[in-house]
Amino acid sequence: MASAGSTGRTSRAVTRMAAGPAGRALSGRPARALGRIVAIVVILLWSLFPIYWALNTSLTTQSGANSAPAHYFPSPLVSASYRAVFGIGGAGNGISGQLGRSLLNSVVESGAAMVITVVIAILAAYAFARLQFRFKRIIFVSVLATLLLPAYATLIPLYRIMASLSLVNTYLAVILVYVSGFLPLAIWILYNYFNTIPPELEEAAFVDGASPARALLQVVIPVAMPGIAAAAIIAFLLGWAQFLFPLILTTDLSTQPVTVIVAALDQQRIVPFTLLMACGVIAAAVPGVLALVLNRYIVQGVTAGSVK
Amino acid sequence: MFGGALPYILLSPLVVFIGALSFVPTVDTTVEAFFRVSPLNPPTQFTGLGNFRALFASSAVTTAWVNTAGYVVIGVVLSVVLGTVIALALRQRFRFRGIILALVILPWALPAVVEAVVWSWIYDPTFGVMNSALHSAHLIGGYHVWLGLDRWLTIALIEIVQVWQITPLSAIVILAALQSVPLDLYEAARVDGAGPVQSFWRISLPMIRPALAVCTVEALVLSLNIFDQVYILNGIAPLGSSVMLQTYVTTFQNLNFGGGYALSLLITLATALLSVAALALLYRRPEAV
Numbered sequence: 001m002a003s004a005g006s007t008g009r010t011s012r013a014v015t016r017m018a019a020g021p022a023g024r025a026l027s028g029r030p031a032r033a034l035g036r037i038v039a040i041v042v043i044l045l046w047s048l049f050p051i052y053w054a055l056n057t058s059l060t061t062q063s064g065a066n067s068a069p070a071h072y073f074p075s076p077l078v079s080a081s082y083r084a085v086f087g088i089g090g091a092g093n094g095i096s097g098q099l100g101r102s103l104l105n106s107v108v109e110s111g112a113a114m115v116i117t118v119v120i121a122i123l124a125a126y127a128f129a130r131l132q133f134r135f136k137r138i139i140f141v142s143v144l145a146t147l148l149l150p151a152y153a154t155l156i157p158l159y160r161i162m163a164s165l166s167l168v169n170t171y172l173a174v175i176l177v178y179v180s181g182f183l184p185l186a187i188w189i190l191y192n193y194f195n196t197i198p199p200e201l202e203e204a205a206f207v208d209g210a211s212p213a214r215a216l217l218q219v220v221i222p223v224a225m226p227g228i229a230a231a232a233i234i235a236f237l238l239g240w241a242q243f244l245f246p247l248i249l250t251t252d253l254s255t256q257p258v259t260v261i262v263a264a265l266d267q268q269r270i271v272p273f274t275l276l277m278a279c280g281v282i283a284a285a286v287p288g289v290l291a292l293v294l295n296r297y298i299v300q301g302v303t304a305g306s307v308k
Numbered sequence: 309m310f311g312g313a314l315p316y317i318l319l320s321p322l323v324v325f326i327g328a329l330s331f332v333p334t335v336d337t338t339v340e341a342f343f344r345v346s347p348l349n350p351p352t353q354f355t356g357l358g359n360f361r362a363l364f365a366s367s368a369v370t371t372a373w374v375n376t377a378g379y380v381v382i383g384v385v386l387s388v389v390l391g392t393v394i395a396l397a398l399r400q401r402f403r404f405r406g407i408i409l410a411l412v413i414l415p416w417a418l419p420a421v422v423e424a425v426v427w428s429w430i431y432d433p434t435f436g437v438m439n440s441a442l443h444s445a446h447l448i449g450g451y452h453v454w455l456g457l458d459r460w461l462t463i464a465l466i467e468i469v470q471v472w473q474i475t476p477l478s479a480i481v482i483l484a485a486l487q488s489v490p491l492d493l494y495e496a497a498r499v500d501g502a503g504p505v506q507s508f509w510r511i512s513l514p515m516i517r518p519a520l521a522v523c524t525v526e527a528l529v530l531s532l533n534i535f536d537q538v539y540i541l542n543g544i545a546p547l548g549s550s551v552m553l554q555t556y557v558t559t560f561q562n563l564n565f566g567g568g569y570a571l572s573l574l575i576t577l578a579t580a581l582l583s584v585a586a587l588a589l590l591y592r593r594p595e596a597v
Contacts, residue, residue, distance in 0.1 A: 036397065036400070036402075039393075039397040040397060040398075040408060043394050043397060043398075043408075043412060044408065044411060044412070046472070047411060047412045047414060047415055047476070048411060048414070050415075050423065050426050050427060050430060050472065051414065051415075051418075051426075053426065053429070053430060053437055054426045054429075057429065065435065066434070066435045067435065068434070068435060068439075068440060068451070069440045069443065069444055070435065070436075070437045070440035070441070119321075120321040120322050120325065121322075123318040123319070123321065123322070124318060124319050124321075124322040126318060127314075127315045127318040127319050131314065131315045131318070132315075133315035133316070136315070139319065139323070142326075142331075143322065143326055146326065146330050148525070148529065148579070148580055148583045148584070149334070149576055149579065149580060150529060150532065150533040150552075150575060150576060150579045151533070152533055152535070152552055152555070152572065152575070153333075153334055153337060153572055153573075153575070153576040153579075154329070154330060154333035154334060154337065155555070155559075155572065156337065156340075156555075156559055156565060156568050156569055156572060157332070157333035157334075157336040157337055157340075158329065158333050159560075160336075160565075161328075161329075161332075161333065176325075176329060177329065179325055179329075180325045180326060180328075180329030180330050183322060183325060183326060184326075187322070212314055213314075237417050240419060241418070241419040241420060241421075242419075243419065243420065243421045243535070243536045243539075244535050244536065244552075244556065248556075248560055258419075259419045259421045259422065262419075262421055262422055262425060263421050263425070263539070263540060266425045266428070266540060273429045273432070273435075276425055276429070277426065277429065280422045280425050280426055283419060283422050284418045284419065284422050284423075287417045287418055287419065288414060288417060288418060290417070291410070291413055291414055291416075291417030291418075292410050292411075292414070295409065295410040295413050298413060298417070299409070299413070299480050299484075302477055302480055302481065303480060303481055303484040
């Protein structure tokens with residue numbers, strides 16, 4: 001995690017002190033260590049059991065899943081659900097086509113929204129962090145105030161705007177709505193990050209005759225890469241998870257993201273849970289792997305400015 | 309030196325986006341809430357408070373508001389308390405802490421809809437693992453239908469699914485705050501004879517208060533606007549309906565856009581007022597020591 005490296009020394013000191021007088025007693029130490037292990041096991045069970053349960057069900061047969069009492073390990077262990085939802089061996093029953101196309105739609109919509117959000121947010125956050133201009137404060141506060149408003153406040157008007165522009169059921173409608181929703185958070189993350197970069201870096205570039213645009217591109221952006229990565233990954237995850245906006249803005253498989261398809265399969269009430277869980281695992285795999293690999297950027301992004 | 313046009317050039321894409329797709333729609337919602345808007349039955353007419361009166365005459369709408377209050381109370385309390393507990397457990401550095409943190413964050417990163425589908429299988433009345441586990445532990449005599457029968461049980465179980473998703477956020481924010489507490493405070497407290505519990509109440513808690521305020525507001529906004537989990541686990545039945553679900557049904561199934569606008573305006577106002585109130589009550593920077 002982002003702050004772990006820098007506070008390593010202090011954290012060890014906390015360990016020593018938080019133990020307090022009780023921790024000094026010879027019998028206290030093992031008891032506390034045991035308590036912590038138990039706490040961490042409980043936390044991991046709570047965090048991971050539902051995910052494990054989806055995997056467990058997706059890897060067994062319908063009769064294996066429909067057993068009472070439940071099997072805590074896949075028994076029998078089969079890959080039939082995944083072969084079915086990937087359409088391998090002709091057992092596709094229509095789900096494979098829907099899932100594949102909706103995954104592509106999710107990639108396009110969240111990916112494009114991420115790129116556009118980050119580019120616009122870099123420009124705006126740089127202006128807010130470094131430049132002086134009229135109405136700066138009021139624009140900044142108005143943009144950030146939308147963080148306190150529910151995203152769905154704009155649901156109906158956005159639908160009507162997109163309908164009047166004949167954009168319903170297009171990638172563009174979904175992407176535009178995502179970008180407008182994700183910009184305030186991305187700006188907040190990047191604004192805080194830019195403020196941690198010493199202005200002397202750019203001043204050196206200005207002395208060498210660089211323009212502000214060049215200083216931003218060649219000096220600030222390379223140094224701000226961790227902050228930019230944080231804003232990008234969070235925007236992508238938010239896009240991937242969207243449901244209500246695409247539910248009303250998309251009407252068929254040409255644009256429906258994977259969340260809408262998984263919900264539709266669930267609503268049919270006839271798709272067995274083994275297949276539903278396989279679809280769920282696939283839909284969750286992209287954000288899941290991203291979160292595991294890039295979690296230090298996520299931590300850094302969501303804690304931006306929150307502890308000041 | 310950098311006056312002139314540059315700041316406005318840098319800001320213009322932002323202003324266009326937020327202006328056209330956030331501010332204009334918000335103003336539109338505010339205005340249209342006072343009009344009768346029905347795409348199948350034009351024209352649009354001014355109705356004053358007509359939409360609001362019609363809404364509150366409907367028991368489905370009032371039920372949704374009371375339910376949403378339940379979602380908020382359970383969501384805010386559970387996610388902030390659990391987030392604090394997780395942060396305290398992970399505060400000290402140990403081997404594998406980085407990996408454990410990454411795993412704890414996972415539920416936050418996954419789509420709520422997919423999570424709700426998984427939990428609907430966990431809660432399943434005939435083959436769900438919750439029934440199976442509770443039965444094996446002799447905590448229940450027979451398998452139960454968990455959702456859709458008892459109103460508050462349904463609401464609590466649906467909100468747990470949302471708490472499962474949003475708690476990692478609280479845990480991370482509170483953990484970051486805990487790690488920024490100056491260590492000499494704990495040292496001073498220890499010298500004064502304070503134990504770990506006293507240290508938590510007297511030092512940690514006041515110092516992480518801003519972080520708790522942030523988590524409270526985040527949980528408040530998310531639970532007030534709960535939709536995905538309710539849509540999957542409750543459907544559109546009034547029993548566990550939320551205001552956002554009712555807005556969706558009113559607007560896009562009953563095609564009563566005016567009513568939908570009125571509900572949107574009310575939930576927006578409620579969210580903004582409660583957020584500001586929570587910040588005013590909770591957000592106090594720790595006094596310099």
